[in-house]
Amino acid sequence: MYDSATLHAVQQQLARATGFDFYETRLAEADVDPTAIDSWEAFRELPFTTGPALEADLEEEPPTGSLYEESAMVTFSPMGEGLAPVFDTREDLEHQASVNADVFERVGIESGDRVVNTFGYQLFGTGYVIHRALEDLGAEVFPLGPGDSEQAADVITEYDVDALIGNPSFALKIGDAGGQVDTFVGAGEPFTSVPGRRAAVKEALDASTATDYFGTRHIMPVAAETDAEDGLHVVDDYAIVEIIDPDTGEVLGEGERGEVVVTHVKKEGLPLIRYRTGDLAELEQRGDAVVMPDGVIGRTDERLKVKGVKVYPESIETVLAAFDGLTGEYRIEVDQNGSTDHLTIVCEGAADEDDLTSELGDRLLITPDTVELVEKLKPGDSIVDNRY
Structure with a gap:
């Protein structure tokens, strides 16, 4: 599904990741030689990374765990019953900004556009990551965060804002308060997988396009739509996606439904290899693109x-x-x-x-x-x- 250039980038990422005790130990226990990963079939021999394994690593080496890399930014992500740290080096932040800028350009946001960002900046840092990408693209950013929908609508109207990025449910409130934009990018909760939700958001905001974006705080972006509104395209210069049977771990074929497994293609701080997200989706090949056609449609926790x-x-x-x-x-x-x-x-x-x-x-x-x-x-x- 992914090409040889992506495999080469993943091989380089494996070389970086195995410098951490976490992966060195796990690969040794699985009797897998990371230097022998010379095909996608061999890649599937790598053990999965799970949330409980990361939690155990944090407990063994608090507060950072063994995947710590001296960072430019430390944020947090929900994990288990608490919060786990996420480490981003300066190189990580620059790469995320570049990749996300390309994603936003593909949904129709242009240099010079005014964009309201309603993701939060504190603790989780999602708003900050999005903000950097919009600056990289050359947009003018309004860092409003997830606050007052009426205030957001007023800012959008007064400053003739072009685009809005945030949770779809909050976007509906902004639209109800009179905010209108040409472009909306939704993330952080089910969006296009909810029948009729895209149409409702577009109507509320009087938007020409409303696109879905999928990522976790550990890996963002994973996949995003284009302005064609045609499913989540895996952003394979940042991450690759596999779909597995959540019971057996078997990699499933095109069109089969299962658990989303994600691997960083390039990441220094907290690199994740075959990370089981618990999210439910399908994959299909469209030319060179790998697409999650129906978005993320649920969780695999109970089945x-x-x-x-x-x-x-x-x-x-x-x-x-x-x-x-x-x-x-x-x-x-x-x-x-x-x-x-x-x-x-x-x-x-x-x-x-x-x-x-x-x-x-x-x-x-x-x-x-x-x-x-x-x-x-x-x-x-x-x-x-x-x-x-």
Whole structure:
């Protein structure tokens, strides 16, 4: 899926990463020689990096862990029940700025444009990373952060702002307050994976384009749309993506749904190799581009198999969010009649049952046998599996 030039860059990244005790130990335990990674097939022999492994490393060598590199900026990211540090060297910050500037240029932001940035600057530093990229592009940045939607709308109107970057839910509030821009870039929460959400944001902001951006604080960007609004294109000069079966770790083929695994292509501080994100998506090849066509559609934390199909409950939430009459609360019930599974999804609120069933079937890759709408869900578990 990725070319030889990307493989060469990954080989160089492996050489950097194995200078850290964390990777040196893990590769030795897996009996993998990083210098022998001469193909993408060999790359798949590298062990995965997981959140619990990073947490354990922090506990063993507090407060930085063994992946510490003297940095220009230290920010934080949620991990487990606490926060984990993220280290960015000066070279990291410059590379992120350049790569993100290219991403924003592809969505239609130009040098000289005025851009409101509503991501936060403190603690997590996301707003700062975005800000540097916009400066690199030559844009004029308004660092408003995630504050007052009415104030943001007023600034957008008074200064004739061209573009807005931030959470889609906050963008809707800004649009409701009268803010209008030509271009919106949404990140930080499900966006284009929610049916109808892009159209709603575009209408609220009177925007010509509204594009999705996917990244974690550890790796940003991972993938982003272009102004064609045609799915998340993996930003392979910064990161590569694999999709794996979350149970077996097997790398899945094109169009198969599974867990997103990300590897830095170039990173000095906190380099991540085959990092399991827990996010759910699919990949497809379009010419030279590797694309996540439906965006990030849920999490893999909980899953169950129904009629031979893996069902990811959290992906249901992105479907329910598209129906105004639903509260978002739901329960999955799985029963068995003989050898046949029966899938029931109970949703709280009001919606067209046929439309809801169709959308759930498209997202889950299995059509529920029954969709039940109730005014109020009874207290209890959100997943009830009566087969065992």
